[in-house]
Amino acid sequence: MDALNVYAAKLAPQQESLAPGHRACQGCAELLAVRLVAKTLGHDFIIANATGCLEIVTSSYPHTAWKVPWIHVAFENAAAVASGVEAGIKILKKKGKYPVDREIKIVAQAGDGGTVDIGLQALSGALERGHDFTYICYDNEAYMNTGIQRSSSTPYGAATTTSPAGKESIGQVTMKKNVVEIAAAHNIPYVATASPSYPFDLMEKVRKAADAKGPAYIHVLAPCPTGWRLAPNLALSIGRLAVETKVFPLYEIVDGQYKMTVEYKHHRPVIDYLKPQGRFRHLQESNIEFIQQYVDASYEQLLKKIKMSEG
């Protein structure tokens, strides 16, 4: 099995559009996910990046980690800027002012804050207008760039600096916003969840999203050792645990049809995922039980949708 993994890695594209030397934290799973995205897309793509960790660590002037065209404008508008880039290139090609024979993919990238909170309107607008682009949300479940403040993507029970656990609070008291379903509600051709802990699944999804005619949305769970209070060497294994415990199932929605892409016959209890993370260390048994029930119910709901898709 080990040998297979070594062999499989060699099947991945050798091209790198994200150069080494960026300034991400040790063990950052987001940057690994970004590298896998860049590998998959090759060189003929353009990135519109939102403000956030990814922008800060890859573009500190005069250095850049990007070997492809890259633009950052503001925090909440990656989808709108990508809309513009897509529309601009489309018309310039039509007028013969841009390399016509080249298929250039447009990618918008943002964190969970820039997507599920402040950027949701621009995302919805761009998806509704049907621009041919791929939006990737790297979800580390808080505003990590400004120092671990809660977002509406922060899961129930997680302690952050603006949802601290205390005598009267268990930390985040709301449920994680389901942006995957919000994106899917726009009836776009491709929606998926992905994880850098499952690199080939992620790369396959990026390829499908890029090839889809119209908007595509990928929600990547990007474990953040700093914000999750986790040893840096555990970022990838925690990503696997998220899937194995049903907390973050890997699936895709192609033209409205749901399909699980990574399946386990037996799932581990949610405590296995929560326990290594310092942000959940204050949780009581009853809290964990509640989370388990919530995770089970959400997973059942997803299975129903998959079943309905299978007809």
Next chain:
Amino acid sequence: MAKKIGIEVSLAISEAVKLADVDAIAAYPITPQTHIVEHLSELVADGELNAEFIPVESEHSAMSVCAGTSAAGARTYTATSSQGLALMNEILFIIPALRLPVVMTLANRSMSGPISIWNDHSDLMSVRDTGWISIFAENGQEAFDLTLQSFKIAEDHRVMLPINVNIDGFTLSHVIEPHEFLSQEEVDSFLPPYDPPLQLNPDKPVSMGMVGIPEIYFEAKKAQDVALVESKAVIKEIFQEFGEKFGRTYNVIESYRTEDAETLLLTMGSISETAMEAIDMMKDEQGKKVGLLRLRLWRPFPTDELRELVKGIKTLAVIDRAVSFGGTGAPVGGEIRSALYSTEDRPYVASFIAGLGGRDVTIKDFMDMVTLAEKMETEQEVHEYKMIGVRE
């Protein structure tokens, strides 16, 4: 000479944008700008204009889309007013910093609250320091001409900055006026296709909008300021070229009957036409030594030209259509005092605020302001600003 066409000013601006063969337009509807982009969307729908029309979900996204299209290398246009401009505010700072030559018509409208759809200049003043070139049109012909010239100014490689062309909402935007259009050949002879010095293209990758650490941010801002200040020379050059080609010459400050004047009124925008009437009556019927300066270029501020034009003048009455609440002068008045402070024999500057939220500024108002300004000058009254025409 081409035939004059009677057309609504908003539509004339759209026709100018069409003649500029713009590539991309992003817009969100807001009164009183709407007629401009409505007509542009019709031109695109009818195939008369080969452009991408992107009907976005907010002005914030309109300006963000413009950043994207312009960075891709497309000639980009938008239009807005008032609250819409305010919603764009965050991105308005970034467009000039990225040196993206977006052209925008600003149909000037007052700011909330109370909500008002009528005209004044408080919307532009709210974005005064974002780094855009700001030009004022007084009538439809100027709006048409300046729209065409703006693309050439913005896209000049010595400039590479966005421009807003200001027209007074309703009082200009919705008025039918005679316009002398230029033919497509004439426009083509004046305005070359956009040749972006940098664009998002995988053949030559660039990173735009990067992090400015303390070691670089200050220098970046200085470079931006220098570019804006130096754009004035290019603006004047292009005004001149336009005049030589088409017979309508523009200046950064226009003067009207200033010969022998001891008191000058200074205005921006379409109330200048009423002011001219007032000047005519004061000069011809009352024999008063008055004249009018009309500020066309608000940013970069034409400091040298102003200093030259007010030499030997006793009183300068500046009429603002916006308030800098609690300030040391209304926006234009304060700017002018500041520009003249270090000059010798500077005139007395009276700073007036008039016509907020669509309140009429009449010929009598201008006459009263001249009388009041001269009295204030005689008494050397110390003041910040005075509001004219407000019911007490």
